[in-house]
Amino acid sequence: MSELINKLNEFTRREHTEDEVYIFDLVLCDNDIDRDGECFSLSALETLQKLFIGKTGLFDHDTKGTNQTARIFSTELITDNSKKTKYGAVYTYLKACAYMVKTSSNADLIKEIDGGIKKEVSISCSCLNQTCSICGANKKKKSCGHIKGKVYGGKPCYVILDDVTDAYEWSFVAVPAQINAGVTKRFGNSSDENEIIKMMQNELDERDKIIGLIGENLKAEITKLSFLTKSHSLSTILSTVVERMDVMEMIELKEGLEKEYRGKTQRQLVKAYDDNNSSFKL
Numbered sequence: 001m002s003e004l005i006n007k008l009n010e011f012t013r014r015e016h017t018e019d020e021v022y023i024f025d026l027v028l029c030d031n032d033i034d035r036d037g038e039c040f041s042l043s044a045l046e047t048l049q050k051l052f053i054g055k056t057g058l059f060d061h062d063t064k065g066t067n068q069t070a071r072i073f074s075t076e077l078i079t080d081n082s083k084k085t086k087y088g089a090v091y092t093y094l095k096a097c098a099y100m101v102k103t104s105s106n107a108d109l110i111k112e113i114d115g116g117i118k119k120e121v122s123i124s125c126s127c128l129n130q131t132c133s134i135c136g137a138n139k140k141k142k143s144c145g146h147i148k149g150k151v152y153g154g155k156p157c158y159v160i161l162d163d164v165t166d167a168y169e170w171s172f173v174a175v176p177a178q179i180n181a182g183v184t185k186r187f188g189n190s191s192d193e194n195e196i197i198k199m200m201q202n203e204l205d206e207r208d209k210i211i212g213l214i215g216e217n218l219k220a221e222i223t224k225l226s227f228l229t230k231s232h233s234l235s236t237i238l239s240t241v242v243e244r245m246d247v248m249e250m251i252e253l254k255e256g257l258e259k260e261y262r263g264k265t266q267r268q269l270v271k272a273y274d275d276n277n278s279s280f281k282l
């Protein structure tokens with residue numbers, strides 16, 4: 001404890017005693033896939049580790065309406081070798097140490113934190129890169145049609161958040177204890193901006209769903225055409241490659257196959273015509 005107090009006092013302007021402050025640990029985020037089908041890359045976690053030092057946290061659903069805050073004064077990236085993420089990587093999480101100066105008004109809140117009621121932490125940060133785990137497209141810039149949570153060629157689709165440019169704040173959210181702790185991310189720094197970004201994100205998700213359907217349709221079409229053309233260019237190995245293609249690539253492949261199919265039927269017609277004519281000559 002005294003080691004923590006020393007660390008804290010290095011950080012604050014005024015010296016605090018052990019009795020004056022309440023110090024607690026929290027998990028800000030990790031590299032596992034969350035409920036939104038997203039995860040932070042290791043380099044994103046490393047950046048967040050630096051950015052969250054000194055950041056203030058708020059407490060949601062504060063019953064007394066008073067603005068309770070806590071501040072992070074130390075962060076640590078912890079690798080848990082005994083645990084794997086859903087995609088099989090070693091589990092790594094960003095732990096933070098925060099403090100509150102004890103007052104008469106935050107005694108209840110401290111009890112709640114101690115009792116583990118305020119479990120879930122929501123962080124807000126911005127990321128430039130949102131990479132699709134299937135095709136590697138930056139979903140922030142283009143819709144590839146792969147839908148988070150779906151499985152393509154045996155591989156789960158999720159989005160890797162990378163290139164963190166800023167961390168804004170964090171907050172404790174009171175949630176029922178049965179829900180597993182997780183991270184709710186907000187991208188942006190003002191609530192207005194957040195609303196717009198949320199709306200745009202929803203629209204993009206919607207568009208992704210539509211493109212996903214088009215992709216399914218294209219896949220079926222490609223399978224049919226490769227059967228019709230008896231194309232050697234599309235073996236079983238290639239059909240798994242189709243799973244990883246984005247919609248534009250699938251359209252190109254489909255057009256190629258269509259051309260091949262048209263060429264083949266054309267040749268067959270000519271041959272049939274020739275065959276017919278030659279039989280007449282006999």
Ligand SMILES: [Zn+2]
Nearest residue numbers: 132135144146
């Ligand atoms: Zn994709």
